[in-house]
């Protein structure tokens with residue numbers, strides 16, 4: 001099993017998760033990376049992803065686990081020759097088995113293209129968005145883990161994975177509080193975290209540990 | 213903020229922004245130094261346009277040439293169009309986001325009559341006047357190509373140049389002439405003078421009565437350029453797969469089929485070359501599906517040889533090899549066993565042997581019985597395609613459609629007992645098209661369409677497991693009216709567009725009342741276009757030399773009325789005349 005850490009930048013931020021799945025199967029085929037397939041009536045490639053990213057958000061920290069016997073460096077080299085720079089891989093990890101990131105990931109850091117200013121969540125953080133044509137209002141402060149300053153910009157750690165908070169959905173409220181005009185394309189995911197026996201650990205660290 | 217930045221900002225506010233981003237895998241270098249540039253404009257959404265083989269072929273050819281670059285532009289969705297207008301952004305190309313009006317040549321691909329208003333929709337968004345006569349030197353040369361050039365008259369006034377027939381060679385010749393003309397400082401009018409008379413080139417403004425335009429064809433089809441590094445669509449396209457074109461033209465001679473006559477002479481590629489192209493496409497793009505495409509794929513001479521190469525390759529690469537336009541007469545259960553499809557598709561087109569003889573659809577009842585083999589091989593569902601309103605059709609022929617369904621159910625139960633057979637019957641309305649033996653026929657009236665549809669629906673309702681779908685009657689009338697239209701229709705198309713018609717091919721967008729009003733406003737009537745044409749009448753498309761002679765078409769029509777079939781060209785030449793453009797390579 002090889003896990004690639006790849007980016008999703010520029011126009012690739014508009015490729016939806018479903019389309020990404022489709023692209024990956026073609027990328028692996030044209031890259032000549034041999035992937036194992038599941039058994040059964042409808043065999044599918046054993047490829048696993050980190051949790052979906054909202055359309056429009058870019059990322060420095062997406063993960064793609066591939067069940068293959070090819071050495072990790074060769075996988076990364078072949079992958080990079082078969083993709084545009086907008087989704088290139090920057091690190092490869094070898095793992096014993098599927099790290100199951102989809103289930104293990106609990107949080108992600110997002111950087112917003114706006115100057116950092118302290119935000120107060122003590123009175124809650126009420127957001128409004130439309131879902132399936134209906135307006136939803138909810139207080140999401142329990143899924144905002146932290147807000148901090150990264151190189152002068154606002155960065156937030158939000159719940160990700162099973163109970164996740166989509167960064168695009170908090171933009172309205174952020175803009176209201178900060179007087180900004182942030183759009184979904186002004187958001188970038190920069191790191192993801194797993195729950196490793198009760199500890200919050202960055203995925204890179206987790207994968208490096210588990211590959212030892 | 214410049215236009216590009218403005219455009220990028222609105223992208224996050226529209227549906228499926230990846231449609232407008234470009235950067236597809238296998239995109240050629242469109243920034244290389246060049247003598248002239250063009251933009252291929254496709255008057256439909258990205259996911260439909262990206263599935264169009266013709267555009268992919270031409271785009272590839274132009275970009276492979278050292279002297280030229282080609283970009284693309286697909287019709288934007290209505291949401292983006294509104295935002296472009298609101299923000300004063302002209303329509304931009306996909307690759308470099310350049311305004312369309314800054315290209316030397318714009319090439320519209322027109323493959324379907326119901327796309328005519330979308331051409332104007334794109335021009336409108338690009339800020340380009342609709343009529344050639346209204347466009348000065350500052351505007352690009354507007355070119356039209358694609359299957360609808362078989363009768364370009366309805367849209368002739370909008371274009372400077374129309375490439376009738378196959379664009380592979382004509383487009384490059386044209387670009388070269390434009391580049392040469394620009395080097396010499398020639399005006400647009402002078403350039404048009406130069407290209408007028410080149411093979412396949414029709415310049416509406418210079419055309420004189422009595423002149424003919426010879427359709428353009430690719431003579432060396434075996435070696436003709438083909439995109440072995442196809443673009444990989446950013447979002448799911450209608451056909452997301454590697455497509456190998458096995459041959460052009462068709463020997464079946466179905467009397468309603470425009471493509472079958474228009475793309476003659478019949479030119480086949482060798483199995484070796486087809487296989488190479490297919491494998492290169494999979495290796496360079498990674499598609500999970502490959503389809504062999506031609507008008508009647510099962511008739512391809514070297515099909516077995518090709519399958520022997522491709523089946524093991526596709527198995528190894530885990531690629532699904534699909535054979536979609538399989539005709540019943542070329543059906544063999546071996547073939548079905550090898551493909552992994554779950555549903556069969558067949559097109560008997562008519563319900564009785566009598567009517568099939570009229571239209572020369574050489575599918576016999578015994579051949580329908582052959583489907584038993586497919587049921588034995590494990591198929592539980594079948595899609596059947598028919599046409600209503602064919603010349604000489606009676607209610608008995610329509611009842612024959614229901615009979616075929618019953619017969620198939622019977623066959624199915626003889627072979628398999630477990631699940632029931634699912635039959636889906638899809639009915640189009642017959643549309644008399646130029647360049648076919650039926651080009652003079654009337655289309656049945658609107659009321660008659662509805663009556664025949666409901667008659668068939670009633671019959672099919674009594675058979676369990678059959679679902680029925682049909683094409684909209686109004687769109688069929690419009691398609692017929694435009695297919696055999698004349699110059700006066702440019703004004704109708706413009707009027708319809710101004711009234712709000714666009715994306716007419718989309719059921720939810722199609723507004724029939726706009727079209728009836730547009731025809732009326734221009735003093736024309738739809739009925740006049742769908743009536744039977746006299747054989748001595750001058751037809752708007754008569755000036756195009758398709759190779760197939762009018763005499764031959766008339767002879768075929770007469771045979772049709774006598775219910776006499778014409779043999780497949782593969783059994784011997786029927787002397788249609790098309791081989792004056794080059795040999796039919798099927799023997």
Ligand code: SF4
Nearest residue numbers: 781785786787788796
């Ligand atoms: S020239 Fe002969 S073989 Fe060729 S398409 Fe015409 S009839 Fe058929």
